[in-house]
Amino acid sequence: GQQVMQIPQYQHVQEGEDFTTYCNSSTTLSNIQWYKQRPGGHPVFLIQLVKSGEVKKQKRLTFQFGEAKKNSSLHITATQTTDVGTYFCAGPLYNFNKFYFGSGTKLNVKP
Amino acid sequence: DAGVTQSPTHLIKTRGQHVTLRCSPISGHKSVSWYQQVLGQGPQFIFQYYEKEERGRGNFPDRFSARQFPNYSSELNVNALLLGDSALYLCASSLRVGGNQPQHFGDGTRLSIL
Numbered sequence: 393g394q395q396v397m398q399i400p401q402y403q404h405v406q407e408g409e410d411f412t413t414y415c416n417s418s419t420t421l422s423n424i425q426w427y428k429q430r431p432g433g434h435p436v437f438l439i440q441l442v443k444s445g446e447v448k449k450q451k452r453l454t455f456q457f458g459e460a461k462k463n464s465s466l467h468i469t470a471t472q473t474t475d476v477g478t479y480f481c482a483g484p485l486y487n488f489n490k491f492y493f494g495s496g497t498k499l500n501v502k503p
Numbered sequence: 504d505a506g507v508t509q510s511p512t513h514l515i516k517t518r519g520q521h522v523t524l525r526c527s528p529i530s531g532h533k534s535v536s537w538y539q540q541v542l543g544q545g546p547q548f549i550f551q552y553y554e555k556e557e558r559g560r561g562n563f564p565d566r567f568s569a570r571q572f573p574n575y576s577s578e579l580n581v582n583a584l585l586l587g588d589s590a591l592y593l594c595a596s597s598l599r600v601g602g603n604q605p606q607h608f609g610d611g612t613r614l615s616i617l
Contacts, residue, residue, distance in 0.1 A: 482545075491602060496544070
Protein backbone atom coordinates (compact mmCIF):
# COMPACT_ATOMS: atom_id res chain seq x y z
CA GLY A 393 0.00 0.00 0.00
CA GLN A 394 0.95 3.61 -0.18
CA GLN A 395 3.46 4.76 2.36
CA VAL A 396 4.78 8.15 3.29
CA MET A 397 8.17 8.02 4.98
CA GLN A 398 9.99 10.81 6.73
CA ILE A 399 13.65 11.19 7.62
CA PRO A 400 15.28 11.79 9.95
CA GLN A 401 13.19 10.53 12.84
CA TYR A 402 14.93 12.89 15.26
CA GLN A 403 17.11 15.95 14.84
CA HIS A 404 18.92 17.85 17.56
CA VAL A 405 20.36 21.20 16.55
CA GLN A 406 21.96 24.19 18.22
CA GLU A 407 19.92 27.37 18.01
CA GLY A 408 20.89 29.19 14.82
CA GLU A 409 21.68 26.04 12.84
CA ASP A 410 19.61 24.98 9.85
CA PHE A 411 17.26 21.99 9.78
CA THR A 412 15.79 19.90 6.97
CA THR A 413 13.26 17.08 7.01
CA TYR A 414 12.46 14.92 3.99
CA CYS A 415 9.24 13.22 3.02
CA ASN A 416 9.01 10.42 0.46
CA SER A 417 5.92 8.72 -0.92
CA SER A 418 5.76 5.37 -2.68
CA THR A 419 3.20 6.81 -5.09
CA THR A 420 2.53 10.14 -6.75
CA LEU A 421 0.66 12.58 -4.54
CA SER A 422 -1.93 15.03 -5.78
CA ASN A 423 -0.80 17.41 -3.07
CA ILE A 424 1.22 17.38 0.10
CA GLN A 425 0.61 19.22 3.35
CA TRP A 426 2.92 19.97 6.24
CA TYR A 427 1.91 20.12 9.89
CA LYS A 428 3.70 21.03 13.11
CA GLN A 429 2.86 19.48 16.46
CA ARG A 430 4.30 21.05 19.57
CA PRO A 431 4.92 18.79 22.59
CA GLY A 432 1.58 18.08 24.24
CA GLY A 433 -0.28 19.84 21.43
CA HIS A 434 -2.18 18.97 18.30
CA PRO A 435 -1.02 19.12 14.67
CA VAL A 436 -1.26 22.58 13.17
CA PHE A 437 -1.50 23.07 9.41
CA LEU A 438 1.49 24.92 7.96
CA ILE A 439 1.18 24.78 4.18
CA GLN A 440 -0.06 22.88 1.14
CA LEU A 441 1.91 22.22 -2.04
CA VAL A 442 0.11 21.20 -5.21
CA LYS A 443 2.26 21.79 -8.29
CA SER A 444 5.23 19.76 -9.44
CA GLY A 445 8.46 21.50 -8.39
CA GLU A 446 6.59 24.04 -6.28
CA VAL A 447 8.53 26.04 -3.69
CA LYS A 448 6.86 28.09 -0.98
CA LYS A 449 8.37 30.17 1.79
CA GLN A 450 7.04 31.22 5.17
CA LYS A 451 9.62 33.48 6.82
CA ARG A 452 12.45 31.08 7.77
CA LEU A 453 10.63 27.98 6.47
CA THR A 454 11.02 26.77 2.88
CA PHE A 455 8.85 24.00 1.49
CA GLN A 456 9.50 22.09 -1.74
CA PHE A 457 7.47 19.60 -3.73
CA GLY A 458 9.46 17.29 -5.98
CA GLU A 459 9.19 17.27 -9.75
CA ALA A 460 7.69 13.79 -9.70
CA LYS A 461 5.33 14.77 -6.85
CA LYS A 462 6.59 11.85 -4.78
CA ASN A 463 8.80 13.73 -2.36
CA SER A 464 8.89 16.94 -0.40
CA SER A 465 11.13 18.77 2.01
CA LEU A 466 10.90 21.36 4.75
CA HIS A 467 13.94 23.50 5.46
CA ILE A 468 14.21 25.83 8.43
CA THR A 469 16.93 28.47 8.34
CA ALA A 470 18.54 29.62 11.59
CA THR A 471 16.40 27.58 13.96
CA GLN A 472 14.93 29.11 17.09
CA THR A 473 13.68 27.45 20.26
CA THR A 474 10.15 28.19 19.10
CA ASP A 475 10.70 25.73 16.22
CA VAL A 476 10.74 22.80 18.65
CA GLY A 477 8.15 20.19 17.78
CA THR A 478 7.39 17.32 15.43
CA TYR A 479 6.94 18.08 11.75
CA PHE A 480 4.65 15.84 9.72
CA CYS A 481 4.03 15.65 6.03
CA ALA A 482 0.64 14.34 4.93
CA GLY A 483 -1.07 13.46 1.70
CA PRO A 484 -4.22 11.85 0.34
CA LEU A 485 -4.47 8.12 -0.33
CA TYR A 486 -5.79 6.43 -3.42
CA ASN A 487 -9.38 7.55 -3.43
CA PHE A 488 -8.52 11.03 -2.29
CA ASN A 489 -10.73 10.85 0.78
CA LYS A 490 -8.17 9.36 3.14
CA PHE A 491 -5.27 11.19 4.61
CA TYR A 492 -1.95 9.57 5.35
CA PHE A 493 0.50 11.20 7.76
CA GLY A 494 4.19 10.48 7.69
CA SER A 495 5.98 9.24 10.78
CA GLY A 496 7.23 12.73 11.58
CA THR A 497 10.58 14.34 12.37
CA LYS A 498 11.04 15.47 15.95
CA LEU A 499 13.12 18.64 16.17
CA ASN A 500 14.87 19.69 19.33
CA VAL A 501 16.64 23.06 19.45
CA LYS A 502 19.22 23.73 22.13
CA PRO A 503 19.55 27.38 23.19
CA ASP B 504 -13.98 32.15 16.21
CA ALA B 505 -13.90 28.91 18.18
CA GLY B 506 -11.66 26.18 16.88
CA VAL B 507 -12.39 22.48 16.83
CA THR B 508 -13.58 21.37 20.26
CA GLN B 509 -13.37 17.84 21.58
CA SER B 510 -14.73 16.21 24.72
CA PRO B 511 -13.77 14.79 27.04
CA THR B 512 -10.10 15.79 27.24
CA HIS B 513 -9.11 12.68 29.17
CA LEU B 514 -10.78 9.34 29.70
CA ILE B 515 -9.85 6.17 31.53
CA LYS B 516 -11.61 2.93 30.64
CA THR B 517 -11.06 -0.77 31.20
CA ARG B 518 -10.80 -3.52 28.64
CA GLY B 519 -14.11 -4.57 27.12
CA GLN B 520 -15.87 -1.27 27.79
CA HIS B 521 -17.05 1.09 25.11
CA VAL B 522 -16.39 4.79 24.68
CA THR B 523 -17.94 7.74 22.87
CA LEU B 524 -15.83 10.74 21.91
CA ARG B 525 -17.33 13.98 20.67
CA CYS B 526 -16.20 16.68 18.30
CA SER B 527 -17.56 20.05 17.20
CA PRO B 528 -16.01 21.44 14.02
CA ILE B 529 -15.09 25.01 13.23
CA SER B 530 -18.19 26.98 12.29
CA GLY B 531 -18.80 26.62 8.56
CA HIS B 532 -16.76 23.43 8.22
CA LYS B 533 -18.82 20.55 6.92
CA SER B 534 -16.29 17.73 7.02
CA VAL B 535 -14.97 15.98 10.11
CA SER B 536 -12.19 13.41 10.24
CA TRP B 537 -11.02 11.23 13.10
CA TYR B 538 -7.44 10.15 13.76
CA GLN B 539 -5.70 7.93 16.28
CA GLN B 540 -2.25 9.01 17.41
CA VAL B 541 -0.14 6.60 19.41
CA LEU B 542 2.77 8.15 21.31
CA GLY B 543 5.72 8.76 19.04
CA GLN B 544 3.83 8.15 15.80
CA GLY B 545 1.94 10.21 13.25
CA PRO B 546 -1.85 10.44 13.28
CA GLN B 547 -3.55 7.41 11.70
CA PHE B 548 -6.69 8.11 9.66
CA ILE B 549 -9.84 6.43 10.99
CA PHE B 550 -12.84 8.09 9.31
CA GLN B 551 -13.90 11.08 7.29
CA TYR B 552 -17.49 12.31 7.30
CA TYR B 553 -19.12 14.91 5.11
CA GLU B 554 -22.77 15.93 5.10
CA LYS B 555 -23.52 13.09 7.55
CA GLU B 556 -22.14 10.43 5.24
CA GLU B 557 -18.98 8.37 5.65
CA ARG B 558 -16.61 9.38 2.85
CA GLY B 559 -13.47 7.56 3.88
CA ARG B 560 -12.38 4.82 6.23
CA GLY B 561 -8.92 3.79 7.37
CA ASN B 562 -7.66 0.34 8.34
CA PHE B 563 -9.43 0.04 11.66
CA PRO B 564 -11.64 -2.84 12.88
CA ASP B 565 -15.41 -2.70 12.97
CA ARG B 566 -15.23 -1.94 16.68
CA PHE B 567 -14.67 1.63 15.53
CA SER B 568 -17.68 3.53 14.25
CA ALA B 569 -18.66 7.14 13.86
CA ARG B 570 -21.45 9.40 12.80
CA GLN B 571 -22.02 13.02 11.91
CA PHE B 572 -25.02 15.03 12.95
CA PRO B 573 -27.03 17.68 11.05
CA ASN B 574 -25.08 20.44 12.85
CA TYR B 575 -21.85 18.79 11.52
CA SER B 576 -20.66 17.69 14.95
CA SER B 577 -19.47 14.12 15.18
CA GLU B 578 -19.08 11.17 17.53
CA LEU B 579 -16.51 8.40 17.45
CA ASN B 580 -17.52 5.16 19.12
CA VAL B 581 -15.19 2.35 20.06
CA ASN B 582 -16.56 -0.94 21.38
CA ALA B 583 -14.87 -3.80 23.21
CA LEU B 584 -11.88 -1.68 24.15
CA LEU B 585 -8.43 -3.23 24.00
CA LEU B 586 -5.21 -2.12 25.69
CA GLY B 587 -3.92 -1.18 22.25
CA ASP B 588 -6.67 1.40 21.86
CA SER B 589 -4.87 3.64 24.33
CA ALA B 590 -3.99 6.74 22.33
CA LEU B 591 -4.73 10.36 21.61
CA TYR B 592 -7.85 10.61 19.46
CA LEU B 593 -7.86 13.68 17.28
CA CYS B 594 -10.73 15.24 15.43
CA ALA B 595 -10.08 17.51 12.47
CA SER B 596 -12.48 19.63 10.49
CA SER B 597 -12.23 21.04 6.99
CA LEU B 598 -14.44 23.17 4.80
CA ARG B 599 -15.16 20.38 2.36
CA VAL B 600 -14.40 16.72 1.83
CA GLY B 601 -11.32 15.63 -0.06
CA GLY B 602 -7.60 15.10 0.29
CA ASN B 603 -6.78 18.65 -0.76
CA GLN B 604 -8.39 20.22 2.28
CA PRO B 605 -6.25 21.52 5.14
CA GLN B 606 -7.14 19.77 8.37
CA HIS B 607 -7.83 21.86 11.48
CA PHE B 608 -7.31 19.75 14.57
CA GLY B 609 -8.80 19.88 18.04
CA ASP B 610 -6.78 19.28 21.20
CA GLY B 611 -7.79 15.62 21.22
CA THR B 612 -9.10 13.14 23.75
CA ARG B 613 -6.46 11.13 25.56
CA LEU B 614 -7.88 7.66 26.12
CA SER B 615 -6.21 5.28 28.55
CA ILE B 616 -7.26 1.63 28.75
CA LEU B 617 -6.47 -0.23 31.95
